[in-house]
Amino acid sequence: MGYYPIFLEVEAMPVILVGGGHVALEKIGRLVDAGADVTVVAPELIPEVREFIDAGRAKWTARAFEAGDTAGYGLVMVATDDGEVNRSVADEARENGILVNAADDVANCDFILPSLAKKGSLQIASSTGGGSPAMARWLRERLEDFLSDDVVGLADLLAETRVEIRAMDRQCAARCPRTKTPPPLLCEDCPNRIPVERWQEAINGGVFDLVQQGKMDEARTLLKERLQRSELTPAPWWTTEEETVR
Structure with missing residues (x-):
């Protein structure tokens, strides 16, 4: 399967994250850092995920996923180890025309998340197409060294x-x-x-x-x-000496 690489603008986008465990923790940080409006749907949360809720960086619906929950969202993220839940969420998202990602469940994914090396304004994403997460981590570590x-x-x-x-x-x-x-x-x-x-x-x-x-x-x-623009005051052919664009 081939994937089209893309960086998605999620600023203020409503995103539903189904699951409240360690896999959800891996997803929620990047989402809120990118400005997404995240709602976590899960009966329980691990303490690290709960910190995002307590800090007001995300919202929490304290129950299991129910039919109709994906309506109104721009992106659906599934972070459970229950294949049936993953399938139910993915099916509903696709019926609503919403892109969905289910962690470690390619059959229920419209996209996969790359390994990301980030520093300052720079982000370098790498992926093995889901073939080798270990290789993706290996690449990320070396890219992080490069980002001095x-x-x-x-x-x-x-x-x-x-x-x-x-x-x-x-x-x-x-x-x-x-x-x-x-x-x-x-x-x-x-x-x-x-x-x-x-x-x-x-x-x-x-x-x-x-x-x-x-x-x-x-x-x-x-x-x-x-760049041959040292003065940064371009003087196109149509200007006179007295009329230089500034």
């Missing part, structure tokens, strides 16, 4: 610079009388457009070395130079 403070610092620098440049691009595209694309996109032939390849060349062109040395200001300057 320097790598996170580089990611933050690139993100900040991109926001700056996109703000300039938005002004450029909005004012260009020959634009073929809506703001904030630039035309393919716009001299201010930065190809993806140039970003990659900038990363490989000494910027990361400066980040590793803690020279963030120098890294920022070099990045903009490598």
Whole structure:
């Protein structure tokens, strides 16, 4: 079976989590950290799951799953070791057109959860397609070693610079009388457009070395130079010397 990799926006999404044990604990942390509106349905909770309820980070329906419980939810997560419960929840979710995941029960899953290495703003997901959880953990541990403070610092620098440049691009595209694309996109032939390849060349062109040395200001300057947008004040062909987009 093939899977399509995706990062799902769950901010404020109502999510039902069926089960209150250790498997549920593995799910609830990531969900609430991503901003999901989680409701746990289970007769009992282990203390660690109960902490999320007591802290107001999730809600609890203190009973077993009942028919109709999935209605109104955007995502269904099942964390029980009862195959019959898993099947009942999955069947109802699918009837309602809701994606469902049942832990360690591929037959009752529309998607599987990857092994995740996370630090700062970076997340790297890996999966063996459910074939080897041990291998997935092995990969995660090595990816966590790779995600050093320097790598996170580089990611933050690139993100900040991109926001700056996109703000300039938005002004450029909005004012260009020959634009073929809506703001904030630039035309393919716009001299201010930065190809993806140039970003990659900038990363490989000494910027990361400066980040590793803690020279963030120098890294920022070099990045903009490598991108050929050092002044971050694009002057498209239609501007005059007195009318530079800022």
